Amino acid sequence: MILSRDAVYTVSEDVVAREIEGEIIIVPLMAGIGDLEDELYTLNETGKAIWNKLDGRRSLNDVIAELAAEYQAPSGEIERDVLGLVQELVQRRILLAV
Amino acid sequence: MRDADSPYVAKVNVARHRVFQKRTPVLGSLDLELTERCNNNCIHCFINLLEDDAARQRELVTTDTQRILEEAAALGALTVRFTGGEPLLRENFIELYLFARRLGLKVLLFTNARLITPELADLFARIPPLEKIEVTVYGMKPQSYEAVSRVPGSYEEFRRGVGLLLERKIPFVVKGALLPPNSEEIDSFEIWAATLxxxxxxxxxxxxFDLRGRRDSASKNRLIESVRMTPDEGVAILRRHGHSYLKETREFCRKFTGPPGDQLFFCGAGHNACVDAYGMLQPCLLMRHPDMVYDLTRGSLKIALTSFFPRLREEVRATNSDYLARCALCFLAGLCEQCPAKSWAEHGTLDTPVEYLCRVAHAQARDLGLLREGELSWEITDWKERIKQI
Incomplete structure (x- = not known):
């Protein structure tokens, strides 16, 4: 799957994303997302920083640019992280292209 | 538990996740008694008003229940247990179920399965509760089941409900209530359960079995007392899976037993939220003493959990001399089910020893080797040594 950096992504209605004590917890709503009843998803620190920008309005280019301005990391690394996370969440039906 | 191939996303088992291990959210889970009414009329039950009881008029309206669910989610709760009575009797069950799931809450449903319809089973298949449904079983045959439920046709409806869950591959577990009409069916029940x-x-x-926490029917309480197992019969049942029972009980005793003194709430009561069908927040599902509950129609879960219940836990102390001479000094506290809620149900006070529970705890302790025949637990001084040795 190739992602367009101009695309905008939003959280799928098949999941509910919650923030509990600073952790992003993604709770499946529809069947087929979590394969076990007591398993939910959470994001690591990098994932959280990216997730917080995926608001259904910013394009991936915008997200990459904003993170590059906020973090002292090479822009290639940030781009790799953003595209990697979004690709994974799209495959898991957690994110959808707007 | 991180996905091996993902640097960003982890699939987590909630019980092991650090947020919930440390219990940092104000609220971990919510219990909602959707109704005290039930479509069964079980001989042993402590909460089974008639299906059409007038209490229905006092049950929380949908918007009030939704407000409580929203606050629970905002306080960090991840699971809501829908219980009763029979929660599926509530006409707005599906609305509340969907509301809870859309808040990101997992739903744990306690039911007798009689009201599981094809439509409801389809809903659970499409939008799973994320917790195994728990079905209570009262017998393996129509005669035994209905001798307990006292509703003709209830066995067939239970089997049909369970069949629908199986057909739709909806995860559920079963649990039993052991009573004189079904006491010969333990083996067949366990064999069937193992196939699920x-x-x-x-x-x-x-x-x-517990008596009625509402203290609303002396005749029903007499019936419950009449179908309770003797302590020795109960220990024999606990011993059916001897190795795991002994291992778990030994570990439990090492962690949780010891004389409680005069502090009555030394259990987990008040750490989670249990809301009755009318919006009263109880420290646990059983505790219905009017001074121990908090009116959620006039206040908030947060105030109850951070102010009202902590004060209760600290301030409510035993004054009954019998309790102080026995339970307060008893090292079996924890193993024994004596608690303010059960004292209230049995005696109408918070600190009266419940003889039946005392006899059960002594029978268990003798079986575990913690007590010798004729010994009384509150007279034992070398209890730490005894617990180490079991």
Missing amino acids: PAMESPPAFSMF
Whole structure:
């Protein structure tokens, strides 16, 4: 799957994303997302920083640019992280292209 | 537990996740008694008003229940247990179920399965509760089941409900209530339970039945007392899976037993939220003493959990001399089910020893080797040594 950096992504209605004590917890709503009843998803620190920008309005280019301005990391690394996370969440039906 | 191939996303088992291990959210889970009414009329039950009881008029309206669910989610709760009575009797069950799931809450449903319809089973298949449904079973045959439920046709409806869950591959577990009409069916129940896909261990049984926390029917309480197992019969049942029972009980005793002194709430009461059908927040599902509950129609879960219940836990102390001479000094506290809620149900006070529970605890302790015949637990001084040795 190739992602367009101009695309905008939003959280799928098949999941509910919650923030509990600073952790992003993604709770499946529809069947087929979590394969076990007591398993939910959470994001690591990098994932959280990216997730917080995926608001259904910013394009991936915008997200990459904003993170590059906020973090002292090479822009290639940030781009790799953003595209990697979004690709994974799209495959898991957690994110959808707007 | 991180996905091996993902640097960003982890699939987590909630019980092991650090947020919930440390119990940092104000609220971990919510219990909602959707109704005290039931479509069964079980001989042992402590909460089974008639299906059309007038209490229905006092039950929380949908918007009030939704407000409580929203606040629970905002306080960090991840699971809501829908219980009763029979929660599926509530006409707005589906609305509340969907509301809870859309808040990102997992739903744990306690039911007798009689009201599981094809439509409801389809809903659970499409939008799973994310917790195994728990179905209580009262017998393996129509005669035994209905001698307990006292509703003709209830066995067939239960089997139909369970069949729908199986057909739709909806995870559920079963548990039993051991009573005189079904006491010969333990083996067949366990054999059947072992065939159910979501059963990971033998089914649990209830047998040391509680009296009615509302203290609303002396005749029903007499009936409950009449179907309770004797302590020795109960220990024999607990011993059916001897190795795991002994291992778990020994570990439990090492961690949780010891004389409680005069502090009455030394259990987990008040750490989670249990809301009755009318919006009163109780420290646990059983505790219905009017001074121990908090009116959620006039206040908030947060105030109850951070102010009202902590004060209760600290301030409510035993004054009954019998309790102080026995329970307060008893090292079996924890193993024994004596608690303010059960004292209230049995005696109408918070600190009266419940003789039946005392006899059960002594029988268990003798079986474990913690007590010798004729010994009384509150007279034992070398209890730490005894617990180490079991």
